[in-house]
Amino acid sequence: MVRELLREKLLLVLLALYAALCVVVPGFLESSLFLVDYNALALIACFLMVSRALEVSGAVSFAARALLDKFRGSPKLLLLSLIMLCEMTALVMMNDGVVFVVTPLVTVLARLTGLDVAFLAALVALAANIGSSASPIGNPQNIIVWQHFHLAFHVFVAGMIPYTIAASLILALYAAIALRKAERAVLAPPPPVKVDAGLAALSLALLALDVALAHLELQVVALLVTVAAMAVHRRDLLKSVDVPLLACFALMFMDFRGLSRALATASLIPCLHGSLEVMLASAALCQIIINVPATLALIDHVDGLWRPLAVGVNLGALGLAWGSMANIIALRLSGAKAKEFMKHTVPVMLAILGAVLALALLGIYP
């Protein structure tokens, strides 16, 4: 176990940062444990497990196959429908899980249709990231914002949906233009993977139950119920709980909230007041320290402006190859080059940024 933990480079970096903060910031060691939002951490663990169960159930794979069967004569329609599937699925499942299921399929489509694999992998990652932005449970940074600001589920969704719709439209337009020359090809339908309908149903039930328990501020109960249900139905899935990843999240809370508070005390970072300021700062910070650390570094300094923060960190995750876990998985599974991948993700991110900036300057959103 210790050896496994030490293999995790990110964990080692976060531990080193923690040690450095203990030395440099007075009182950090004593206060660091109070910087972790244990409710958010419990929910991240919950939804990672439920999302994984949904992924393993084969339900998403089944849906992707159904689309392939329906649109196998038109790669363009097939890819546009797969983008929609990624966006819709990322509302209830963590975005990286969606990418893990759909990327191998588009890699094959690239091979069979002659389309660029980096382009298709970028579309999948963008769609999963954009879809997940509307949901409090779509990605870890949303769970953190949702819990930190004690938002009702529907309030979060209502606040983020304009961004998600605008971003989805831009992505669909980009894909439609890029795919206009896609040649027609008739693809043989692939055979199905075994679907565990019981596991899919259990996952969806747990999803609803966990959201309800979170609403009642019973996050730890949600975690216990999820673990118990998994232990009864599919014990092997408990082994898939990524303990080093959860340790990384706990350390991120301590490191980045601690660091930003220390910098604020030394007047080295200002409290951000305007919506535009918060959105741009969070999107920019994601380009340096990726989305979850960026969320945690800014969360105490945005004067309650959760929506611009959530928009900024979701937007910031889209462009660079290392901007989100979904991007990294899409790259590693497809074998595409990061440079080629970013030729598609960066222009889409800039277009969405332009649209959101226009809305912000008009004082409409976020």
Add this chain to the structure above:
Amino acid sequence: MEAAGKAIETAARALAYVTVGPPIVRYGPGGEVHVDVPLMYQGFALDRVHFDPLAMAPSPKGRPVHVHGVRVDVEAVRRAMESALKELRILDAVEYREPEAAWAVPIAWRRFIVAHVKVSSDGSELIPDYGLTEEVRRLVS
């Protein structure tokens, strides 16, 4: 007999949709290197192919290669496997695995059987290797 034929046909149809997953490189305590390459299908790993990093080619199933003092270029392994993928073929015979209630359909590369695809007993559905899928999931995350 009918189900066996159906299982072979299912595996053959799946082969067109199989992709090469990220190579799994393991370094032993004595410095020996072992490379496996997962065969992926719609977000699931079907089986692993043992890869010989000296010959830069797949090794027969049941004969994992352990070599010393070799620096593995993961991208080169991936490219070699993608090239080998085009030569993979499904053999026209199966074995049945009672504990898993599944047909194991062999996949061959040149003269070697390099992997198996497991298909449900009625021959209609693919059964992934969930343990290997988890390993790949960890590797790419």
